Amino acid sequence: MQVEKIKERACNNRRGEAMKKLYGVTTAMVTPFDAQGAVDLDKVEALxxxxxxxxxxxxxxxxxxxxMVRLSEEERMAVAETVVRQAAGRVVVYIHAGAMTQEATIRLAQHAQRIGADGVGVVTPMFLGASDRELEAYYVAVANSLPQDFxxxxxxxxxxxxxxxxxEVAARVAEQCTNVVGVKYSWPDFLRTDEYLRINGGGFAVMQGADRLMLPALAQGCDGVISGVSCVYxxxxxxxxxxxxxxxLERARTLQRTATxxxxxxxxxxxxxxxxxxxxxxxxxxxxxxxPQLDLQPHEIEQLQTELAALPSIDEL
Incomplete structure (x- = not known):
């Protein structure tokens, strides 16, 4: 049943439905910087x-x-425009718009809508603690700043x-905002995942954010994974x-072990x-x-090369 559900969702996306949901393997992309520390848009295109x-x-x-927290709003907008333009409708593109202030989040989300992205993701407020009431108000404000079909x-x-x-907070937000259609959940708690999956009578989309849990998440009812490791492999x-x-399923289990x-x-x-x-x-x-993040040191690169060489070849998948 879940396989058919995902296939139907994929077909709907290809038919150009008003609101394209995420599914399958959605890649969380790195942001390339040049040697001077500037965003390199040519490398964004190539990636x-x-x-x-x-x-x-x-x-x-x-x-x-x-x-994301290392980029200015202007840089984030430039990257978003580059990815949307280069993708040219060939895959679903969601721009992450969450920022340190509600105002910045709204500006980034509205920009994503204007440039033709298929949707946005919005992380919870960061660093400073936020109550359930504050989280609900934040998401309602962001969602209501956008068209209800975005x-x-x-x-x-x-x-x-x-x-x-x-x-329960996500459910209250979704009840108030019809354009809030799903969640990316990046913590390995399948009980919470099940709670998300029951929002809106089972109509709330859930994307797993823990790469190693892709297969069990699909089996549970999630639509796919938003994976950082898939940016490389x-x-x-x-x-x-x-x-x-x-x-x-047997083949899928074997492949999941390789992905892990x-x-x-x-x-x-x-x-x-x-x-x-x-x-x-x-x-x-x-x-x-x-x-303040730094590139790998030579001995770390050498170790990485050794470890990668010992893995199953992707050419044999």
Missing amino acids: TEFLISKGVHGLFPLGTTGE PVYLYNIPQCSANDLKA PEPFVAVYDAYQRGD AYCEVLRSGSNMSYFKEALRLRGIDAGVMRA
């Missing part, structure tokens, strides 16, 4: 093209993987934001999704310098880290 060529179903720039995904990553979005994640769609092995070597996104270096090793120049 976008690389990911589409590998069969991902959606793109999610400017989130945690994209070093979809919004809530984004809960409590280990980074310091604020946890409860399912899309192939095993796309293969998991394809096997699951075919109903070949890549997650472990790349430190599951705890340090984006591993992503950028691994992309370089693949022939994709994703630039450098922006201070």
Whole structure:
């Protein structure tokens, strides 16, 4: 039943329905910087093209993987415009618009709508604690600043934001705002995931944000994964999704173990310098880290090369 649900969603997206939801393998993109620390839009274009060529179903720039808190509003808008333009409707593109202030979030979300993105993701307020009432008011204000046919995904990553979005709060937001259609949940709690999945009588979309849980999340009823590791190695994640769609669960389990092995070597996104270096090793120049984050040291690069060489080849998937 879940396989058919996902297939139907994918077909709806291709038919150009008013609100395109996320599904399958949606890649959380890194943001390339040049040697002087400026955003490199040429590299953003090349990375976008690389990911589409590998069969991902959606793109999610400017989130945690994209070093969002290190970019100005102007830089974020430039990256968003570049990804939307380069993708040219070939895959679903959601722009992450969450920022440190409500006003900035609204400006970034409205910009994404104006440039033709398919929707936005919005992380909870960050660092400073926010009550349930404050989270609800924040999301309602952001969603109501947009057309009601422009979809919004809530984004809960409590280990980074310091604020946890409860399912009952998400449900209250969705009840008030018809354009709030789903959530990206980046904490490995399947009980909470089930609570999200029951919002709106089961009509609330859930995308798993923990790469290693892609297959069990699909089996639970999620529509897919928003994956940072797939920015470097899309192939095993796309293969998991394809096997699951075919109903070949044994193959999907084997492929998930391969995807998990890549997650472990790349430190599951705890340090984006591993992503950028691994992309370089693949022939994709994703630039450098922006201070205060630093690039890998030579001995770390050597260790990464050794660990990657020991993994199953993506050419054999």
